Amino acid sequence: MTQFFQAAAMTGERIFLYDTTLRDGAQTQDVDFSVADKIAIARDLDRLGIDYVEGGWPGANPTDDAFFAQAPELKRSTFTAFGMTRRPGRSAANDPQLAALIQSTARAVCIVGKTWDFHVDVALAIPREENLELIADSVAALKAAKGEALFDAEHFFDGYKRNPAYAASCIRAAFEAGARWIVLCDTNGGTLPHEVESIVRQVVEEHGIPGDRLGIHCHNDTENAVANSLAAVRAGARMVQGTINGLGERCGNANLVSLIPSLMLKMGCDVGIRPDDLPLLTEISRKFDERLNRAPNRHAAYVGASAFAHKGGLHVSAVEKDPSSYEHVAPEAVGNRRQIVMSDQAGRSNVIARLREMGMAVDPKDERLNRLLDLVKQRDTEGYAYDTAEASFELLVRRELGEVPDYFTLKRFHVTDERRYNAKGELVVESEAVVRVRIGGTEYHEVAAGNGPVNALDTAMRKALEPRYPALGGVKLSDYRVRILAAKDGTGAKPRVLIRSQNGDGAEWSTLGVSTNIIEASMEALVDSYAFTLFKGGVQPRG
Numbered sequence: 001m002t003q004f005f006q007a008a009a010m011t012g013e014r015i016f017l018y019d020t021t022l023r024d025g026a027q028t029q030d031v032d033f034s035v036a037d038k039i040a041i042a043r044d045l046d047r048l049g050i051d052y053v054e055g056g057w058p059g060a061n062p063t064d065d066a067f068f069a070q071a072p073e074l075k076r077s078t079f080t081a082f083g084m085t086r087r088p089g090r091s092a093a094n095d096p097q098l099a100a101l102i103q104s105t106a107r108a109v110c111i112v113g114k115t116w117d118f119h120v121d122v123a124l125a126i127p128r129e130e131n132l133e134l135i136a137d138s139v140a141a142l143k144a145a146k147g148e149a150l151f152d153a154e155h156f157f158d159g160y161k162r163n164p165a166y167a168a169s170c171i172r173a174a175f176e177a178g179a180r181w182i183v184l185c186d187t188n189g190g191t192l193p194h195e196v197e198s199i200v201r202q203v204v205e206e207h208g209i210p211g212d213r214l215g216i217h218c219h220n221d222t223e224n225a226v227a228n229s230l231a232a233v234r235a236g237a238r239m240v241q242g243t244i245n246g247l248g249e250r251c252g253n254a255n256l257v258s259l260i261p262s263l264m265l266k267m268g269c270d271v272g273i274r275p276d277d278l279p280l281l282t283e284i285s286r287k288f289d290e291r292l293n294r295a296p297n298r299h300a301a302y303v304g305a306s307a308f309a310h311k312g313g314l315h316v317s318a319v320e321k322d323p324s325s326y327e328h329v330a331p332e333a334v335g336n337r338r339q340i341v342m343s344d345q346a347g348r349s350n351v352i353a354r355l356r357e358m359g360m361a362v363d364p365k366d367e368r369l370n371r372l373l374d375l376v377k378q379r380d381t382e383g384y385a386y387d388t389a390e391a392s393f394e395l396l397v398r399r400e401l402g403e404v405p406d407y408f409t410l411k412r413f414h415v416t417d418e419r420r421y422n423a424k425g426e427l428v429v430e431s432e433a434v435v436r437v438r439i440g441g442t443e444y445h446e447v448a449a450g451n452g453p454v455n456a457l458d459t460a461m462r463k464a465l466e467p468r469y470p471a472l473g474g475v476k477l478s479d480y481r482v483r484i485l486a487a488k489d490g491t492g493a494k495p496r497v498l499i500r501s502q503n504g505d506g507a508e509w510s511t512l513g514v515s516t517n518i519i520e521a522s523m524e525a526l527v528d529s530y531a532f533t534l535f536k537g538g539v540q541p542r543g
């Protein structure tokens with residue numbers, strides 16, 4: 001019987017979600033959103049059903065000004081602007097920064113204000129009473145102008161630990177001025193879950209701010225931003241702020257991509273996202289990383305490619321009987337998928353599962369399974385990591401079972417590289433490859449130049465193969481990665497080359513090669529890629 005966690009406590013409790021990817025996420029080092037990025041990300045958050053999308057800070061920089069000027073129309077999310085309380089010495093009506101917030105296209109405005117006495121004394125250098133006026137005036141002005149004002153209580157937990165009465169008086173000022181949400185911020189990210197839970201409980205029970213007016217905004221400096229947010233919800237907070245993939249200042253913010261399924265699937269909360277839309281999470285998380293030009297984290301909770309990848313033989317054996325034996329939720333619930341990994345950690349169950357994925361039904365008692373398992377383990381010790389090269393794995397298996405026709409044989413190859421200055425004094429780097437390939441009964445000898453050795457080899461191979469196998473024409477290399485297997489061997493180390501190929505229909509597959517010679521390893525991966533294309537295309541070998 002399946003043992004997936006059944007949501008128990010808090011069933012049906014409405015928790016509001018507030019995304020600050022476009023504001024706090026934009027404060028991540030190395031992240032620089034364009035207006036087009038912001039529009040696309042806001043649309044994805046709206047599609048998912050996030051309650052509030054904080055677009056940025058109107059008046060702070062040209063990108064945010066341009067974005068607010070052409071803000072996307074959101075169907076489900078409240079488009080929100082961010083800013084700060086009025087400056088000391090100015091009235092709310094005469095503060096240009098508040099004016100920009102009021103004039104913005106946002107439907108709600110969230111302002112940050114000080115709640116730690118130390119910051120009031122040092123950063124603002126004003127009397128503590130005056131800070132309370134800054135908060136109250138600003139919230140009241142925004143509420144009057146926009147209808148909905150939110151207050152981010154900066155450094156609330158640090159402030160509360162040092163001076164609870166003052167921190168509480170700051171949030172009380174915002175509450176009484178009409179803030180819809182008072183958001184308790186762990187700005188420096190140093191608070192631990194038991195402290196968050198206890199302080200939020202005190203705010204509700206001792207300081208009279210109801211949970212349905214309280215939000216939480218956590219930073220990840222102790223890797224507890226998600227845990228802290230869940231602790232705040234347990235203590236009564238009913239709004240959670242966070243970002244896609246945990247982007248944000250320094251170590252980031254609470255990661256909404258892990259928070260959302262934990263709230264929905266484990267704590268039974270209603271976060272305003274339809275269960276049918278929860279599978280969008282994996283797509284949105286990965287698309288977001290692609291947009292930032294960084295590889296999605298394979299090990300990310302819920303949505304990483306490895307989040308439901310089973311490698312250990314004992315795990316796979318049990319997963320084959322019931323996936324809940326080694327999975328805390330069903331991968332499909334969040335748009336992810338199960339993966340069975342082949343390696344030296346595998347058992348017969350891994351092989352059977354992978355063969356099934358390849359469309360091959362085998363009798364679990366088939367003796368050939370042991371032979372295949374020994375072969376995979378032997379190759380793994382030589383450096384062939386098949387867990388990321390599914391096409392080379394399929395060829396290995398099918399060759400072993402005698403199913404792959406003899407399309408061609410690479411008899412020999414030769415590459416020369418040249419680095420020289422031409423007559424104009426320009427640096428020229430060129431490669432030339434010579435290949436000898438047997439196809440049927442005939443040997444072909446081809447020569448090609450390239451801008452590097454792999455390009456020259458690929459071109460020479462295609463000159464020999466494509467006239468006989470036109471199906472290879474639409475295939476191109478889409479990624480090429482090299483990894484040294486034992487760094488201690490320095491330049492004598494064995495590299496593993498992983499090649500990703502793509503055909504005209506957008507289908508992709510990975511092949512690998514391993515050798516102390518990087519060119520030989522590349523050639524092995526290329527040859528597998530050609531053979532896989534022909535085999536999967538059902539091409540008949542040329543006589």
Ligand SMILES: CC(=O)SCCNC(=O)CCNC(=O)[C@H](O)C(C)(C)COP(=O)(O)OP(=O)(O)OC[C@H]1O[C@@H](n2cnc3c(N)ncnc32)[C@H](O)[C@@H]1OP(=O)(O)O
Nearest residue numbers: 057059060061084085086087088112113114123124154187
């Ligand atoms: C915790 C957070 O993440 S809050 C969000 C932080 N995000 C950002 O800072 C990114 C966007 N910020 C900016 O583009 C700029 O800082 C601006 C446009 C907002 C302000 O720029 P500047 O006018 O040049 O001021 P600067 O950034 O140097 O300093 C901020 C000023 O605001 C004051 N200030 C800080 N917080 C508050 C507050 N809550 N209420 C009123 N004033 C404040 C500071 O004391 C400082 O005043 P000072 O210049 O008299 O010392």
Ligand SMILES: CC(=O)C(=O)O
Nearest residue numbers: 112152154155185187
């Ligand atoms: C407001 C905010 O981003 C913080 O206090 O961390």
